[in-house]
Amino acid sequence: MNAELVFVGTELLLGEILNTNAQYLSQQLSLLGVDVYHQQVVGDNAARLRAVLTQALGRADLVIACGGLGPTDDDITREVAAEVAGRALKLDEGLLRGLEAWFATRGRKMTENNRRQCMVPEGAKVLPNDRGTAPGLIIPAPGGKEIVLLPGPPGELQPMFARHVVPYLTARNGGRPMRLVTRTLRFVGIGESALADGLKDLLAGQTDPTIAPYAKTAEVHLRLATRAADQAEGLARIAPVEAEIRARFGRFLYGTDDEDLAAAVGRLLADRGLTLATAESCTGGLVAKRITDVAGSSAYFRMGFVTYASEAKERFLGVPADLIAAHGVVSEPVALAMAQGALERAGADVAVAITGVAGPGGGTPETPVGTVCFGLAARGGAEDGRGAGALPGGAWTERLWLHGDREGVRERAAVHALAMVRRYLTGQLG
Amino acid sequence: MNAELVFVGTELLLGEILNTNAQYLSQQLSLLGVDVYHQQVVGDNAARLRAVLTQALGRADLVIACGGLGPTDDDITREVAAEVAGRALKLDEGLLRGLEAWFATRGRKMTENNRRQCMVPEGAKVLPNDRGTAPGLIIPAPGGKEIVLLPGPPGELQPMFARHVVPYLTARNGGRPMRLVTRTLRFVGIGESALADGLKDLLAGQTDPTIAPYAKTAEVHLRLATRAADQAEGLARIAPVEAEIRARFGRFLYGTDDEDLAAAVGRLLADRGLTLATAESCTGGLVAKRITDVAGSSAYFRMGFVTYASEAKERFLGVPADLIAAHGVVSEPVALAMAQGALERAGADVAVAITGVAGPGGGTPETPVGTVCFGLAARGGAEDGRGAGALPGGAWTERLWLHGDREGVRERAAVHALAMVRRYLTGQLG
Structure with missing residues (x-):
């Protein structure tokens, strides 16, 4: 399976915000074994968004579009994606009642604009938003493809992706994604070139697992990666290479994976x-x-x-x-x-x-x-x-x-x- | 003038690095009054890069491509961009001597691979790299268009853009870019909705300058923006709106622009x-x-x-x-x-x-x-x-x-x- 990422928002084109969603989604999809060949950023402009989504749908199995699901007039992603997928929008009464309740418990009045967030393309799956008012959507498209719409704020996008999109993608792939299993070895007190020099035989001969050095501020990380059916199988393949690296540079190795x-x-x-x-x-x-x-x-x-x-x-x-x-x-x-x-x-x-x-x-x-x-x-x-x-x-x-x-x-x-x-x-x- | 940004690197598609270059270049181009309608990210793959650059050149005056200028085999941007622009690559003897000197002063031997970094498309302008070995290039393309190639590391890209690309773009535009002049008012102790509510007449009636609120961690920023021939003209247009906002919310306004x-x-x-x-x-x-x-x-x-x-x-x-x-x-x-x-x-x-x-x-x-x-x-x-x-x-x-x-x-x-x-x-x- 491969996916194309589309990020919608003039604020991205003006450089007002850093596109952290691009890194988050790319990492997550990589872990799931979903290949990404293209990412695109486009502004809040219907004609350009239509062209970008159409192109993406032409070359990828799955298009994930982020941003532009809010209640205001410049939030056009839902309407344009429905049009590109060829699905009419209908008001979802359940969503509407949920949104009215959300506003009521906060003592606020729902505006007419918020009703737009309750419009759902025919046949689409609604993804609950635990942190905001804009639900996500998985819209079926011609050729067995799909367009996934996610809200732009990372605090809403990330939990929605983890809780609702990952299980969906896993199920779509017969419950057995080929996972990218990685192990990061974290070093301090040695430079990237000295480490690479001492491992050059391993780096030159690498095939599986792959070994990639990354220079960080005053640190170096080595990422060992392999594709496997599950975490245990992958780590078993990584273990002997890790042991060899530890034998050579263990005194500089302070931690692994997420331990800073x-x-x-x-x-x-x-x-x-x-x-x-x-x-x-x-x-x-x-x-x-x-x-x-x-x-x-x-x-x-x-x-x-x-x-x-x-x-x-x-x-x-x-x-x-x-x-x-x-x-x-x-x-x-x-x-x-x-x-x-x-x-x-x-x-x-x-x-x-x-x-x-x-x-x-x-x-x-x-x-x-x-x-x-x-x-x-x-x-x-x-x-x-x-x-x-x-x-x-x-x-x-x-x-x-x-x-x-x-x-x-x-x-x-x-x-x-x-x-x-x-x-x-x-x-x-x- | 409008520009399209292309970022080249499989590490971006895998989410291994955050694309801070996208924000930097978008901000800089916005300040110069250069419109950006599309950004694309593509991996180290010649066929896909060729297609992306060709599409970008078809719809933008200027294509800025970042990354893939290094000495290794997966660095293909120079070759593909020259091909798309229809320009043959030639060895630049001056660059070669400079690079040999760079290695000599560091007591290192230049490898054959590094010669690739001295290949220049015919008619292209070379942009010196003060922080690394890969020079940038401005390659003329059919229809009076250009492809600008910049190195991927932000520490090399940013000074090269500021020192060499900005003066070039300014000269290209007759020395008079229509600048986007902005003024940021920084508030603490008041929420975004309370601020927006107290300014709703100004927000509803805004045309020039535009007023955009941004919620930050426990702060709110208001960005006033206008297009003008120079900074002074822009700030003069912003001043009365700023004065009105200060009259209403001055006690929460702690600073302006970059003052945190x-x-x-x-x-x-x-x-x-x-x-x-x-x-x-x-x-x-x-x-x-x-x-x-x-x-x-x-x-x-x-x-x-x-x-x-x-x-x-x-x-x-x-x-x-x-x-x-x-x-x-x-x-x-x-x-x-x-x-x-x-x-x-x-x-x-x-x-x-x-x-x-x-x-x-x-x-x-x-x-x-x-x-x-x-x-x-x-x-x-x-x-x-x-x-x-x-x-x-x-x-x-x-x-x-x-x-x-x-x-x-x-x-x-x-x-x-x-x-x-x-x-x-x-x-x-x-």
């Missing part, structure tokens, strides 16, 4: 029964924010100090003023004093500190924009969680020159700080 | 010579991160406390343990004590505190997920910066029930905390 770096660090802390404190200058709370993105992080996250000003570093972390005067605020001794101050004052087991120049201003010849110093202090004594003995106490510093704009430097610095904590917790520091 | 809420709050603090501290629980550093997103925020941001655990609230902010026991950690008294503790300990003029249940766990019947309490403490005495007298000292609390998932609750809470600081600084609190 903050979650992986949190898991390591929780496994070892340790607590963490952060002391941030140039990242301004970003590391604490990443750590607390993870639900349940209060179990191991003790305290975050955002000491952006020098005086705050002295006052709240006990960094000596003469240390700052002697080495500069962006220096390894200051980073270390920040980490030690955070460790002591928060009563944590591990503390990481960051001080740097994120730019655009503030650079000097000695510490240009992008210079970031890191400090890590640890009490030590805890078991490493892998039965390899106790983690050492101590203090470590590092200095990096990070590229990118202000946001880029801050993002990379936050990743490096988390990676440094990971290296400590896995016995790779000192 | 954290920058607006920073500007108010700097104007008044005041400093800020933050004390965050459920937002985990997000408010501090937002404030320090703004370059120069060290002038007014004194300290951020990320006290995620109850014990940290007691230890670092002096919140009494019996207050937490009596009211619960998510309560207005605790939020207030956090703000007062941050104010005193940081020696700041204003402090804002947040404590809430972001979920997914942690909710109770009394404080369900989404419950967030805010506290604001201020020393008072500073002039309000508008000549309206001194700002009062004091303490304020608020409690909200925010919807959304963990990330949504945290985002909305951060916006509300910043908005609360803004209300204090503009004399709207207490």
Whole structure:
């Protein structure tokens, strides 16, 4: 089965919104084994939409059109799709009563315009919208083809696709979709080219599973993929390749699939029964924010100090003023004093500190924009969680020159700080 | 002039990457007054790409194709575009020498494959790539049309478009593009429907400038737009409409155009010579991160406390343990004590505190997920910066029930905390 995606909305053509629906639907269809050869974007214009839908229906089994199902006059997708599929629209009394009830429970009066959202092409299947007023539709078209209409807001489109379109497509395919099974290996502390170089024999010889490297901000992901009848069969085919990659680069591999770096660090802390404190200058709370993105992080996250000003570093972390005067605020001794101050004052087991120049201003010849110093202090004594003995106490510093704009430097610095904590917790520091 | 955008890459069809180039180019072309009626995405397949480019060239003055200019075998855009435009490819000796030098300075050897990037269609203009090895091309096509080829990575595409394509398009249009002049008014503390209701006469009667409301996370933006010969003429047409909107809703209007809420709050603090501290629980550093997103925020941001655990609230902010026991950690008294503790300990003029249940766990019947309490403490005495007298000292609390998932609750809470600081600084609190 193959599908063509059509996105309807002048706001997309003007660049007012980012088309995240394109990525979401492409990913989902890929997982279902449905091929997509074309995506199109067209504005709220009936003649152009008619031409686009007609072309799409001519070359794909399934056309999925998103957006333009609202109640206002520029929402024309329902009418044009019905016309292209050759189906007359009729008022669906059940939908109308549901919509009237929806407005009534919110104490609002339904307008005449909303009735348009209750018009259904003959023979079409209605997809309930749990998050809004516009239902989706699956409209039969000549030649056994179909046009699926979905609402434009991602918060409505995604649950509707997952709950109603996926089961429909699975059933249409005899209940046995050929799934694309994937496994993502996530690395930090190694660049894409070094990783690719160390795996070049595997990358050159790849057929099944395929191996694709992706460079992320200060991380590299490897995606292993294969087509299989189900998840277990696919993972069994992926397992030996994953094992080989782990044997070569396991120390940089922090997590798999959806586990991000903050979650992986949190898991390591929780496994070892340790607590963490952060002391941030140039990242301004970003590391604490990443750590607390993870639900349940209060179990191991003790305290975050955002000491952006020098005086705050002295006052709240006990960094000596003469240390700052002697080495500069962006220096390894200051980073270390920040980490030690955070460790002591928060009563944590591990503390990481960051001080740097994120730019655009503030650079000097000695510490240009992008210079970031890191400090890590640890009490030590805890078991490493892998039965390899106790983690050492101590203090470590590092200095990096990070590229990118202000946001880029801050993002990379936050990743490096988390990676440094990971290296400590896995016995790779000192 | 109108343009059609074509994005080339199987990774887009698989949903592996988000098509941010589509939004960037659409926005830029809209600002230049170039209409875009269609966007297409196609994979690395010569036959399909040929068909897409031929169709695009048939209906648009200008086709901009992005991606597929790299050195590997699946990079076919250059060859297919030259064929569609009817131009033979020739090796450009100047490009070749440049590329050899690029590799030499990096101590790397150029591969035979890279020579493909030096092939130029006859009569085409070469666009230098300041960030990578693939040059862009403007290829003349029959009927006075053109195909512009740009590299896929946004870090290469964006500077190439801004530096080389924009001047070319401006010159092509006689140096006088009809610009779309826009003005964005940014509101916080009022919903989209309340704003639209209060402006319904303006929204109903709009012709020039047009007025479009956009709901953002806990904010609403109004975009006023008109076409004009230059910025000054456009803004003069927008000014009276903006004045009328300000007269009605000025107290919710925190900033214009690109100034986000954290920058607006920073500007108010700097104007008044005041400093800020933050004390965050459920937002985990997000408010501090937002404030320090703004370059120069060290002038007014004194300290951020990320006290995620109850014990940290007691230890670092002096919140009494019996207050937490009596009211619960998510309560207005605790939020207030956090703000007062941050104010005193940081020696700041204003402090804002947040404590809430972001979920997914942690909710109770009394404080369900989404419950967030805010506290604001201020020393008072500073002039309000508008000549309206001194700002009062004091303490304020608020409690909200925010919807959304963990990330949504945290985002909305951060916006509300910043908005609360803004209300204090503009004399709207207490």
